[in-house]
Amino acid sequence: MNERCAFAIGAHPDDVEIYCLGLLLRLQDAGWTIGWAVATDGQAGLPSGARADLRRDEAMAAGRTVGVKPMLLGLMDGGLIGTPDDARAVRAAIADFKPAVLITHSPDDYHPDHRTLSRLVAEAAPPETVVLFAEAMLGGGAQPERLVDITAQYQRKRAALAAHASQSAPDFVPAFETWSRFRALHCGVKGARHAEGFFFRSSAASRQNLAVLENALSGQRV
Numbered sequence: 001m002n003e004r005c006a007f008a009i010g011a012h013p014d015d016v017e018i019y020c021l022g023l024l025l026r027l028q029d030a031g032w033t034i035g036w037a038v039a040t041d042g043q044a045g046l047p048s049g050a051r052a053d054l055r056r057d058e059a060m061a062a063g064r065t066v067g068v069k070p071m072l073l074g075l076m077d078g079g080l081i082g083t084p085d086d087a088r089a090v091r092a093a094i095a096d097f098k099p100a101v102l103i104t105h106s107p108d109d110y111h112p113d114h115r116t117l118s119r120l121v122a123e124a125a126p127p128e129t130v131v132l133f134a135e136a137m138l139g140g141g142a143q144p145e146r147l148v149d150i151t152a153q154y155q156r157k158r159a160a161l162a163a164h165a166s167q168s169a170p171d172f173v174p175a176f177e178t179w180s181r182f183r184a185l186h187c188g189v190k191g192a193r194h195a196e197g198f199f200f201r202s203s204a205a206s207r208q209n210l211a212v213l214e215n216a217l218s219g220q221r222v
């Protein structure tokens, strides 16, 4: 178990950037080690005729903007159903990083790949690990239990998102910007302009790691 270490697993190549990169960067700014994995190859999100490895290159480019080399698990986009191979790949990624804090999708997410991954991560997480579930796309569900001010990290999150050029529908980044501004209105921090929302699972065994996380988040905005 690596204290002050946070690891995210997203289903598709841009998911970590969309859902939780602000939180990861906030922890990185507080001196934590951060990393993430991409579960599927993202093929389903490519326009026809696009280079097969385009999304892999975009994922690596996005990681480079914040000094992270994402782990690419290479599972099937649109086909994440929780096979023994899927579960093994997720378990291995977590075992490799041994994080105190794990972040993934909401179990109530709209996307089947996201829901499957959420379950696989929750099942693979050691009891002492705090598991955070990012709220679904543009809200779409209950009010998050924990809103994290990411104002100081937002421009870096935005730059990483922009590396996913194949996904750049005209309203891609502005939509997420509107969402994070909306969440900032709820986060209770004066002057906050961007926020991300999470639900969390913590057990008695993870209390120590939860305290370390809350301590890192309760500091002054950095």
Ligand SMILES: [Zn+2]
Pocket (backbone or CB within 6 Å): 011, 012, 015, 111, 114
């Ligand atoms: Zn996704």
